[in-house]
Amino acid sequence: xxxxxxxxxxxxxxxxxxxxxxxxxxxxxxxxxxxxxxxxxxxxxxxxxxxxxxxxxxxxxxxxxxxxxxxxxxxxxxxxxxxxxxxxxxxxxxxxxxxxxxxxxxxxxxxxxxxxxxxxxxxxxxxxxxxxxxxxxxxxxxxxxxxxxxxxxxxxxxxxxxxxxxxxxxxxxxxxxxxxxxxxxxxxxxxxxxxxxxxxxxxxxxxxxx
Amino acid sequence: xxxxxxxxxxxxxxxxxxxxxxxxxxxxxxxxxxxxxxxxxxxxxxxxxxxxxxxxxxxxxxxxxxxxxxxxxxxxxxxxxxxxxxxxxxxxxxxxxxxxxxx
Ligand SMILES: [Cu+2]
Numbered sequence: 001x002x003x004x005x006x007x008x009x010x011x012x013x014x015x016x017x018x019x020x021x022x023x024x025x026x027x028x029x030x031x032x033x034x035x036x037x038x039x040x041x042x043x044x045x046x047x048x049x050x051x052x053x054x055x056x057x058x059x060x061x062x063x064x065x066x067x068x069x070x071x072x073x074x075x076x077x078x079x080x081x082x083x084x085x086x087x088x089x090x091x092x093x094x095x096x097x098x099x100x101x102x103x104x105x106x107x108x109x110x111x112x113x114x115x116x117x118x119x120x121x122x123x124x125x126x127x128x129x130x131x132x133x134x135x136x137x138x139x140x141x142x143x144x145x146x147x148x149x150x151x152x153x154x155x156x157x158x159x160x161x162x163x164x165x166x167x168x169x170x171x172x173x174x175x176x177x178x179x180x181x182x183x184x185x186x187x188x189x190x191x192x193x194x195x196x197x198x199x200x201x202x203x204x205x206x207x208x209x210x
Numbered sequence: 211x212x213x214x215x216x217x218x219x220x221x222x223x224x225x226x227x228x229x230x231x232x233x234x235x236x237x238x239x240x241x242x243x244x245x246x247x248x249x250x251x252x253x254x255x256x257x258x259x260x261x262x263x264x265x266x267x268x269x270x271x272x273x274x275x276x277x278x279x280x281x282x283x284x285x286x287x288x289x290x291x292x293x294x295x296x297x298x299x300x301x302x303x304x305x306x307x308x309x310x311x312x313x
Binding site: 092 | 305
C-alpha cells in the first residue's frame with residue numbers, strides 16, 4: 001500500500017531495463033540503510049527514555065567515538081563502494097550498436113536516427129534487448145534527458161554532446177521528462193519512448209527511410 | 211591569545227584547507243584531462259592524489275606543541291582535525307586512481 005504510488009510511467013522504482021535496475025538497487029540500499037539507522041537511533045532513544053540507567057554507563061567519549069566514527073564510517077564506505085560499482089556499469093563504454101541523436105529545446109524533444117531513417121514524430125523509438133546510446137544536446141538552455149524506467153539522467157547542454165546509454169528489456173511505451181528546470185514550459189516537457197522488438201524496430205527504420 | 215593557541219588555530223584550519231584545495235585540484239584535473247584528452251591522464255590523477263596527501267600526512271604527524279610548551283585543548287583538537295583531514299583525503303581522493311574518469 002505504502003509503495004502503491006511508486007509504480008507508474010515515470011517511476012524509477014519500477015525499472016524496465018538493466019541500467020534502471022542498477023539505480024533502483026542503489027535506491028533500495030540507501031532506503032534500507034537509512035531505515036536501519038533510524039531504527040537504531042529510535043531504539044537508543046527509547047532506552048534513554050524508558051531505562052535511563054542502561055545508558056548511563058557509556059561515557060561521552062564512547063558516544064562520540066561510537067556514534068561519530070565507528071557507526072558512520074563503514075556505512076559511508078559501503079555506500080560509496082556500492083554507488084561506484086553500480087554507477088560504473090551505467091557508463092557508455094565503447095560504442096553501442098545503435099546511436100540516436102536527442103535534441104532538446106524549450107519545451108520539446110526531437111530524435112534523429114542513423115542515416116536520417118526513422119519517423120520524425122517526437123517519439124524516441126528504440127530496439128529492446130540491446131544497449132542504445134542517446135547523444136543528447138540542446139538548442140537553447142540546459143535541459144536534462146531522463147527516462148526513469150530505462151536509465152539515469154544526462155544534461156542537454158547547448159554546443160556540447162553528452163551520451164547516455166539506455167536499455168529496455170521489453171517492448172512497450174515508456175515516458176521521459178526533462179529533469180532540469182528550463183523555463184515556464186518545463187513541467188510539460190515530456191517525451192514518449194517506444195521500445196520495439198528488434199525485428200519491428202528494423203522494419204520501422206526501413207519503412208520510414210522510403 | 212597566546213602564541214601556542216595562535217599556532218594551534220592555524221593548524222586547526224590547515225588540514226581541511228589543504229584537503230579542499232586538493233579536492234578542487236583533482237576535480238579540475240579530471241575535467242581538463244577529459245576535455246583535452248591527456249594521454250597521461252590517469253598518471254596525472256594518481257600523482258595529484260599523492261601530492262595532495264603529502265602535506266596532509268605531514269600535518270597529521272606534527273606534534274601539537276613545540277618542545278617545552280604545554281598542550282592545550284586547542285592544539286590537541288588541531289592535531290586530531292588534521293588526522294581526520296588525512297583520513298578523509300585518503301578515502302575521498304582514492305577513487306580518482308581507479309574509476310572511469312571520462313565517458
Ligand atoms: Cu527542459
